[in-house]
Amino acid sequence: MVVITPEMIVVSIIDGLAFAMLLFLIASGFSIIFGLLGILNFAHGAFFMMGAYVATTLFAYSGHNFIAALAGATLIGILLGVPIEYFTLRRLQGNPIAQIMITLGYLLIFTQIVSIIWGTIPQGGAVMSLPPSLAGSVTVLDRPVPTYRFFLIFFGLIIAASTYLFLTRTKLGTIVRAGTEDAEMVEALGINVKRVFILTFGFGAALAALGGAAAVPWIAATPEIGTSWLFISLVVTVVGGLGSFKGSFYGSLLIGVLHQFAVYFIPQLTFVIDFATMTAVLLIKPEGLFGERK
Amino acid sequence: MKARAIRSPILETRNLTKKFGGLMAVNDVSVGIKKGICKGLIGPNGAGKTTLFNLICGILKPTSGTVFFKGEDITGLPSHKISMRGISRSYQITNIFTRLPVLENVRIAVQSRGKDNYNFYSNIKDLKEYNKRALEILEMIGLKGRAYYIADFLTHGDQRKLEIGMALATEPELLLLDEPTAGISIEEVPDMINVIQRIKQTGAVTILLVEHKIDVVMDICDSVLVMHEGSIIADGTPEEIAKNELVQKVYLGGA
Amino acid sequence: MNLKISPNRLFDVLTKKKTVLAILTVLFVFPLITPSRYSMNLLAGVFIWALLAMSYDLLLGYTGLVSFGHAALFGIGAYVSVLLILPPYNIPFLPAILAAMLFGALLCLAMGVFSLRVKGIYYALVTLAFAEMIYAFFIKWVHPILLKKETLRVPVPDFVKSTSFFYFSVAISAAILIILYIAAFRDLIKKGVLARTKILYAVLMIVFLALLIYTAPQKLHFISEGSVKDKLPTNMYFFALMPLTICYLIANRIVNSPLGRIFVAIRENEERAKMLGYNVFKYKLISSSIAGIFAGLAGALYAPFLLSINPDTVLSALVTINVLLFSILGGLGTLIGPMIGAAIITIFARELSSYFVIELFGRELSLWMLALGVFYALVILFLPYGIVNTLRWKGASIRKAFKGLVKSIKISALRKQPATEGTL
Numbered sequence: 001m002v003v004i005t006p007e008m009i010v011v012s013i014i015d016g017l018a019f020a021m022l023l024f025l026i027a028s029g030f031s032i033i034f035g036l037l038g039i040l041n042f043a044h045g046a047f048f049m050m051g052a053y054v055a056t057t058l059f060a061y062s063g064h065n066f067i068a069a070l071a072g073a074t075l076i077g078i079l080l081g082v083p084i085e086y087f088t089l090r091r092l093q094g095n096p097i098a099q100i101m102i103t104l105g106y107l108l109i110f111t112q113i114v115s116i117i118w119g120t121i122p123q124g125g126a127v128m129s130l131p132p133s134l135a136g137s138v139t140v141l142d143r144p145v146p147t148y149r150f151f152l153i154f155f156g157l158i159i160a161a162s163t164y165l166f167l168t169r170t171k172l173g174t175i176v177r178a179g180t181e182d183a184e185m186v187e188a189l190g191i192n193v194k195r196v197f198i199l200t201f202g203f204g205a206a207l208a209a210l211g212g213a214a215a216v217p218w219i220a221a222t223p224e225i226g227t228s229w230l231f232i233s234l235v236v237t238v239v240g241g242l243g244s245f246k247g248s249f250y251g252s253l254l255i256g257v258l259h260q261f262a263v264y265f266i267p268q269l270t271f272v273i274d275f276a277t278m279t280a281v282l283l284i285k286p287e288g289l290f291g292e293r294k
Numbered sequence: 295m296k297a298r299a300i301r302s303p304i305l306e307t308r309n310l311t312k313k314f315g316g317l318m319a320v321n322d323v324s325v326g327i328k329k330g331i332c333k334g335l336i337g338p339n340g341a342g343k344t345t346l347f348n349l350i351c352g353i354l355k356p357t358s359g360t361v362f363f364k365g366e367d368i369t370g371l372p373s374h375k376i377s378m379r380g381i382s383r384s385y386q387i388t389n390i391f392t393r394l395p396v397l398e399n400v401r402i403a404v405q406s407r408g409k410d411n412y413n414f415y416s417n418i419k420d421l422k423e424y425n426k427r428a429l430e431i432l433e434m435i436g437l438k439g440r441a442y443y444i445a446d447f448l449t450h451g452d453q454r455k456l457e458i459g460m461a462l463a464t465e466p467e468l469l470l471l472d473e474p475t476a477g478i479s480i481e482e483v484p485d486m487i488n489v490i491q492r493i494k495q496t497g498a499v500t501i502l503l504v505e506h507k508i509d510v511v512m513d514i515c516d517s518v519l520v521m522h523e524g525s526i527i528a529d530g531t532p533e534e535i536a537k538n539e540l541v542q543k544v545y546l547g548g549a
Numbered sequence: 550m551n552l553k554i555s556p557n558r559l560f561d562v563l564t565k566k567k568t569v570l571a572i573l574t575v576l577f578v579f580p581l582i583t584p585s586r587y588s589m590n591l592l593a594g595v596f597i598w599a600l601l602a603m604s605y606d607l608l609l610g611y612t613g614l615v616s617f618g619h620a621a622l623f624g625i626g627a628y629v630s631v632l633l634i635l636p637p638y639n640i641p642f643l644p645a646i647l648a649a650m651l652f653g654a655l656l657c658l659a660m661g662v663f664s665l666r667v668k669g670i671y672y673a674l675v676t677l678a679f680a681e682m683i684y685a686f687f688i689k690w691v692h693p694i695l696l697k698k699e700t701l702r703v704p705v706p707d708f709v710k711s712t713s714f715f716y717f718s719v720a721i722s723a724a725i726l727i728i729l730y731i732a733a734f735r736d737l738i739k740k741g742v743l744a745r746t747k748i749l750y751a752v753l754m755i756v757f758l759a760l761l762i763y764t765a766p767q768k769l770h771f772i773s774e775g776s777v778k779d780k781l782p783t784n785m786y787f788f789a790l791m792p793l794t795i796c797y798l799i800a801n802r803i804v805n806s807p808l809g810r811i812f813v814a815i816r817e818n819e820e821r822a823k824m825l826g827y828n829v830f831k832y833k834l835i836s837s838s839i840a841g842i843f844a845g846l847a848g849a850l851y852a853p854f855l856l857s858i859n860p861d862t863v864l865s866a867l868v869t870i871n872v873l874l875f876s877i878l879g880g881l882g883t884l885i886g887p888m889i890g891a892a893i894i895t896i897f898a899r900e901l902s903s904y905f906v907i908e909l910f911g912r913e914l915s916l917w918m919l920a921l922g923v924f925y926a927l928v929i930l931f932l933p934y935g936i937v938n939t940l941r942w943k944g945a946s947i948r949k950a951f952k953g954l955v956k957s958i959k960i961s962a963l964r965k966q967p968a969t970e971g972t973l
Contacts, residue, residue: 040673113919279678382825394814
């Protein structure tokens with residue numbers, strides 16, 4: 001057990017917020033995809049993981065260009081997400097179990113692909129180093145905190161804000177929000193729901209991949225991050241509310257901070273904290289903090 | 295005591311209210327339905343008729359108010375318990391077991407009132423009483439010839455009839471029919487009316503019938519309730535309702 | 550229920566499903582025909598997975614409950630039985646298995662009580678959460694702190710090592726064989742059966758019997774004189790097969806019973822079932838208990854089969870994923886589908902995994918997991934309802950298509966015309 005000091009608490013909160021932003025990047029897409037398409041997209045973990053690995057490769061081959069790595073990763077998310085939705089998930093409309101199963105299949109497949117293609121990389125996982133502006137650390141209350149954490153918080157908030165504005169202020173965003181409530185109704189209004197599905201799926205995948213890339217300087221890319229981050233984003237989504245964008249944001253904050261607290265103060269129980277929170281929410285307010293009983 | 299029991303209504307709601315956020319779907323509805331009659335419930339769309347049904351059946355819990363059935367308070371009971379007490383309903387949007395055969399749809403409804411619900415060792419083929427009763431009901435609603443069809447392959451009208459058949463199979467004392475002729479082609483409507491008439495003639499069931507086809511209601515029902523924006527605005531015989539000015543303004547004449 | 554069964558009626562009842570009886574006979578008699586230890590071992594594993602898959606089918610295929618936590622029932626069944634057999638409890642094997650079944654049921658009930666209160670998808674998530682928590686609990690506490698070892702060694706129950714068990718199993722096999730032969734014989738002398746069927750039956754019977762007479766004595770001698778190492782695989786085979794058979798017969802009865810039909814109604818339209826007066830929550834719990842019993846039993850059988858257990862082999866999500874795959878491949882809602890799926894994948898996994906190793910970047914890589922993942926995805930895309938269901942519903946059209954193909958080949962052969970001419 002680690003001694004709990006005020007500095008530790010502040011640092012763990014900062015870490016928690018940064019972690020929460022990464023969680024938000026993967027969980028928001030997962031939540032909206034569930035709300036709109038009704039699919040529990042296990043492949044989301046695969047998007048995150050592929051984003052991370054592709055970013056490391058792009059980083060290495062582009063002469064250590066951090067931005068290129070992030071951008072490329074986002075692109076990979078779209079390139080993977082759109083065909084998956086179009087060619088496979090669409091085929092299985094009406095068979096939700098099969099849809100969930102095949103996304104699980106993709107998770108397994110990509111985990112294997114990653115092991116095979118990038119398997120030769122050293123034990124700690126694939127890494128990226130940060131550009132000088134983001135590297136180094138900032139001193140907070142006499143303790144060093146990597147600058148990158150603050151960048152993540154900043155970056156995540158920007159993405160959250162833009163997505164929120166998109167969802168609430170644009171026509172397409174409103175359609176997406178309406179679709180998460182009642183996709184049939186939206187179709188009845190004459191809107192091509194299928195196109196919205198693809199766009200949303202691709203966007204969610206892109207966000208997840210971006211999250212994976214942004215996570216690399218902190219956690220390094222290993223084959224198991226696909227599964228482990230999927231689990232945590234599942235917890236976040238359940239806590240925040242399946243299908244709720246706001247829920248995925250606040251859920252990420254809650255789980256992110258709690259998780260980091262656990263990592264700092266009770267490391268053996270981090271696993272349990274995540275699932276205990278999820279079970280508690282499921283028992284008290286099963287549809288999630290911001291979810292709606294359907 | 296017995297004389298009182300006969301006169302008191304089989305279904306009674308007292309100040310029944312349901313609010314959805316700001317929307318008052320059912321507003322302080324107090325009605326009584328006498329045993330054995332066929333009561334119609336009409337009103338424009340959104341008047342709260344289906345919500346009222348859902349409140350009676352236990353699918354929704356009222357914001358306030360009570361529902362009494364056969365003199366007992368059934369407010370807030372779960373739907374399966376209300377069903378077991380003797381209330382059955384058919385749905386506005388057909389709600390049957392589409393992938394199962396027609397006979398099985400009715401058979402499982404019949405089984406619900408039997409003693410075999412924990413029976414995990416007998417083959418259902420050997421328990422012939424259920425099949426027999428199911429076929430009887432199918433005969434009454436005119437679907438006996440299609441007993442072995444998968445329910446999904448029936449015409450819409452036949453599915454609506456199956457819906458009613460399933461509700462009947464549970465031997466209800468109160469039968470709630472939610473727009474039984476909804477979506478049925480014109481040719482099939484008289485058939486459906488026939489079925490309802492036959493049920494009425496058995497005398498064993500009190501019927502509460504929601505319908506949009508006014509002529510059907512006026513024809514079959516002994517008395518009619520009119521709902522508008524969550525409240526009851528009229529209650530009387532079909533002739534009285536037809537002459538009621540408020541009803542005409544709100545529903546019959548206006549649209 | 551008429552408990553008085555005359556001998557004739559017994560035969561009629563037992564041979565109603567003659568195919569099932571035939572398959573059972575083959576399975577029971579198989580060990581007497583083949584001496585191979587490898588196949589005995591392989592098939593014993595198949596039977597246990599088949600039992601687990603069948604329990605999953607009861608839950609998902611028949612009641613429509615999407616559980617992602619089935620591994621927990623299996624694993625707890627294994628651990629409970631093993632921990633009871635070992636000191637300090639030293640409980641004999643049979644009660645330990647019963648305890649495992651009980652715990653399986655209780656666990657599934659507990660998961661159900663928490664998760665069935667809310668809508669469909671949440672059941673999946675809560676069962677997943679439960680299973681993962683149990684897994685983490687075992688990995689992080691039970692093994693390092695309570696047991697102080699990484700894997701738990703499982704002692705094989707004594708009766709499985711004995712020759713008397715072998716003779717007992719042979720006796721049962723012989724009984725089944727005799728029943729089958731009597732049934733087939735009755736068909737042979739029945740008036741209404743076609744001549745060609747009679748000939749087929751007669752030929753099969755004679756060939757099978759001849760094979761048996763040729764191989765069985767050696768096998769019997771081999772086992773009775775052999776060491777424990779020789780007896781164990783065959784005994785394990787029967788050890789797994791007999792519970793599977795009994796459970797299948799029970800499950801089959803349940804599924805065709807009034808209770809089973811209630812499960813199906815819940816799967817098809819839960820809301821309607823409620824409105825018909827069924828307490829859906831109660832019946833889901835009943836279904837959970839039954840599935841939990843079978844799954845716990847499978848776990849208790851798996852432990853002595855594997856000889857050692859650890860959380861990764863019996864409690865991990867991979868177990869659930871495998872069971873899901875078996876069920877989807879075979880076909881949900883059929884009972885035999887998931888068993889067939891289990892057989893196909895387990896056997897192919899053993900046989901083919903060695904072929905999937907390649908050399909890449911100077912390293913040896915096993916592509917097996919990748920191939921499995923791809924296979925899995927293909928199965929879901931093209932056979933989303935599983936083999937058995939697809940055969941049942943599309944069987945007619947598959948046969949028609951096949952016949953049509955054969956016909957067109959015949960016609961073009963007759964005409965001896967190249968494809969460019971004529972209007973076929």
